[in-house]
Amino acid sequence: MSITVVGSIAYDAVKTPFGERERMLGGAAVHFALAASFFDRVHVVGPVGDDFGEAELQAMRDRDVDVTDIERVVGGKTFFWRGEYGWDLNSRETLDTQLGVFEGFAPKLSSQSRSSDVLFLANIQPDLQREVRAQLPAARFVALDSMNLWIDIARDSLIAAIESVDCVILNDAELRQLTGKPNLFSAAREVLTWGPRVIVAKQGEYGAALVTAECFFSLPAYPLETVVDPTGAGDTFAGGFVGYIAAHLGGGELSDELLRAAMAHGTALASFNVEEFGTERVVRLTDEEIAGRVAELREITSFSGAPTL
Amino acid sequence: MSITVVGSIAYDAVKTPFGERERMLGGAAVHFALAASFFDRVHVVGPVGDDFGEAELQAMRDRDVDVTDIERVVGGKTFFWRGEYGWDLNSRETLDTQLGVFEGFAPKLSSQSRSSDVLFLANIQPDLQREVRAQLPAARFVALDSMNLWIDIARDSLIAAIESVDCVILNDAELRQLTGKPNLFSAAREVLTWGPRVIVAKQGEYGAALVTAECFFSLPAYPLETVVDPTGAGDTFAGGFVGYIAAHLGGGELSDELLRAAMAHGTALASFNVEEFGTERVVRLTDEEIAGRVAELREITSFSGAPTL
Numbered sequence: 001m002s003i004t005v006v007g008s009i010a011y012d013a014v015k016t017p018f019g020e021r022e023r024m025l026g027g028a029a030v031h032f033a034l035a036a037s038f039f040d041r042v043h044v045v046g047p048v049g050d051d052f053g054e055a056e057l058q059a060m061r062d063r064d065v066d067v068t069d070i071e072r073v074v075g076g077k078t079f080f081w082r083g084e085y086g087w088d089l090n091s092r093e094t095l096d097t098q099l100g101v102f103e104g105f106a107p108k109l110s111s112q113s114r115s116s117d118v119l120f121l122a123n124i125q126p127d128l129q130r131e132v133r134a135q136l137p138a139a140r141f142v143a144l145d146s147m148n149l150w151i152d153i154a155r156d157s158l159i160a161a162i163e164s165v166d167c168v169i170l171n172d173a174e175l176r177q178l179t180g181k182p183n184l185f186s187a188a189r190e191v192l193t194w195g196p197r198v199i200v201a202k203q204g205e206y207g208a209a210l211v212t213a214e215c216f217f218s219l220p221a222y223p224l225e226t227v228v229d230p231t232g233a234g235d236t237f238a239g240g241f242v243g244y245i246a247a248h249l250g251g252g253e254l255s256d257e258l259l260r261a262a263m264a265h266g267t268a269l270a271s272f273n274v275e276e277f278g279t280e281r282v283v284r285l286t287d288e289e290i291a292g293r294v295a296e297l298r299e300i301t302s303f304s305g306a307p308t309l
Numbered sequence: 310m311s312i313t314v315v316g317s318i319a320y321d322a323v324k325t326p327f328g329e330r331e332r333m334l335g336g337a338a339v340h341f342a343l344a345a346s347f348f349d350r351v352h353v354v355g356p357v358g359d360d361f362g363e364a365e366l367q368a369m370r371d372r373d374v375d376v377t378d379i380e381r382v383v384g385g386k387t388f389f390w391r392g393e394y395g396w397d398l399n400s401r402e403t404l405d406t407q408l409g410v411f412e413g414f415a416p417k418l419s420s421q422s423r424s425s426d427v428l429f430l431a432n433i434q435p436d437l438q439r440e441v442r443a444q445l446p447a448a449r450f451v452a453l454d455s456m457n458l459w460i461d462i463a464r465d466s467l468i469a470a471i472e473s474v475d476c477v478i479l480n481d482a483e484l485r486q487l488t489g490k491p492n493l494f495s496a497a498r499e500v501l502t503w504g505p506r507v508i509v510a511k512q513g514e515y516g517a518a519l520v521t522a523e524c525f526f527s528l529p530a531y532p533l534e535t536v537v538d539p540t541g542a543g544d545t546f547a548g549g550f551v552g553y554i555a556a557h558l559g560g561g562e563l564s565d566e567l568l569r570a571a572m573a574h575g576t577a578l579a580s581f582n583v584e585e586f587g588t589e590r591v592v593r594l595t596d597e598e599i600a601g602r603v604a605e606l607r608e609i610t611s612f613s614g615a616p617t618l
Contacts, residue, residue, distance in 0.1 A: 088491035182397035220527035
């Protein structure tokens with residue numbers, strides 16, 4: 001299989017208690033693609049400006065990511081985001097957002113990108129997500145991310161987009177906002193009735209939960225003594241999760257077992273991502289490191305069948 | 310073994326989105342004792358006033374909890390707390406606190422209470438915790454809870470109390486506040502250097518984490534579609550956790566395996582507690598229900614060893 005991702009390709013300026021970067025490679029599609037590249041071939045769809053550097057493209061190519069559908073808009077500027085994190089990294093303030101070439105973005109997919117069996121609609125305007133979704137009618141697994149902004153200003157379109165996918169990956173607060181249900185489990189079950197078969201609730205430092213019609217699964221974040229930069233953690237999680245599914249779905253069903261293992265791989269990828277700024281850690285990650293961390297995650301969540309009473 | 314707990318015995322007035330109670334049995338020592346009673350004999354130490362009812366004492370006796378060290382203060386009033394929870398139950402407002410007989414409380418332990426091998430110091434003034442701790446010098450396992458108030462106004466005494474126990478059970482925000490470390494894992498490791506061998510970080514709806522010198526273990530909360538009243542969940546968790554340890558420690562060591570199973574039992578007890586108001590659910594719980602929920606917790610946290618790549 002191969003995976004197509006549509007979403008932002010960006011330069012980020014980030015300040016955390018552990019340092020800062022003035023202009024580093026970022027964006028949801030980039031974080032997703034680098035993570036998913038450990039499992040399968042990824043085609044990235046999204047716009048950049050004249051200012052987007054060769055080195056950044058090469059960082060993706062080095063992970064065998066297909067960048068031919070990254071559209072360079074002449075005279076345009078690459079999406080730019082500046083943010084600063086608080087002392088415990090759980091709060092962040094957006095100081096600047098320059099949409100640049102994203103303002104007039106109309107996704108153009110090559111035949112290769114359209115032939116993927118797996119599609120990830122990263123957080124962009126829901127109308128665009130639906131437009132891309134429609135271009136891969138035969139995809140076997142389609143997942144979607146979004147954000148509070150679209151719930152606020154484009155709720156109907158977002159719900160239509162959600163109705164068209166297999167899997168929704170949102171923060172738990174976004175699931176609550178989207179459904180108006182304060183209980184996370186109820187909120188996830190509500191979204192299941194709209195069409196998707198799989199709901200993933202990202203819970204930041206607490207990990208993530210998976211809800212399907214038959215199954216509930218929860219996994220803590222990997223414990224780190226130092227988190228340097230959480231930027232892109234959610235998209236990196238999604239890359240590991242969706243990437244693992246793409247690599248292992250084959251001709252089979254989306255089993256609970258597969259989804260749980262995918263959660264573990266997403267969690268492992270995200271834990272590496274936050275150890276350094278931006279994409280710095282993930283670009284030099286190895287398969288062995290990922291496998292090692294998945295094994296550690298199993299170890300820190302296992303308890304034995306000691307007799308109860 | 311038997312377990313001694315010192316802490317509040319209270320009447321609670323609670324309002325949640327699912328209803329309200331004007332005057333129900335509550336208090337940290339009560340919630341702890343009822344939960345721990347499923348595993349071992351519990352002696353409760355704490356004061357009540359003239360207004361404390363026979364039915365409330367009988368509710369504890371029905372669970373074979375020893376209430377002989379519940380001191381009835383003539384002319385005094387039982388500790389009273391009134392609170393209201395927000396729509397998602399994660400925020401609560403204290404509307405009234407009447408210390409009553411707790412104001413002049415000086416713990417008096419019978420020889421039976423002093424002979425327990427396991428002691429739980431529920432959230433009370435740290436000087437009192439130290440005084441009780443000193444009366445059980447031979448206890449094999451001593452655990453302590455506290456709150457932000459004591460970190461603010463009695464930090465030195467609290468740290469002295471922590472230095473004298475085996476296990477600290479705090480909310481994650483309290484661990485951060487106590488150590489000044491924003492990272493939970495670092496905060497827990499810092500407290501380990503003060504003396505305790507075991508740190509439990511309660512994380513509310515997200516579950517709980519266990520940190521020792523050699524081990525990290527994390528367990529999500531049991532997923533519930535309806536949480537009716539979170540009051541006492543933390544103490545009920547502690548009762549299940551400490552109770553399980555008391556029942557299974559025997560002459561052996563405090564192994565990681567034992568601690569992990571204890572976490573699962575604490576989590577199971579807490580999940581029942583929040584299903585109804587106050588102690589209403591736990592008083593009619595059965596051993597089989599607890600065992601069933603522990604098994605479910607294992608199921609919702611397990612993932613198989615599918616090949617990584």
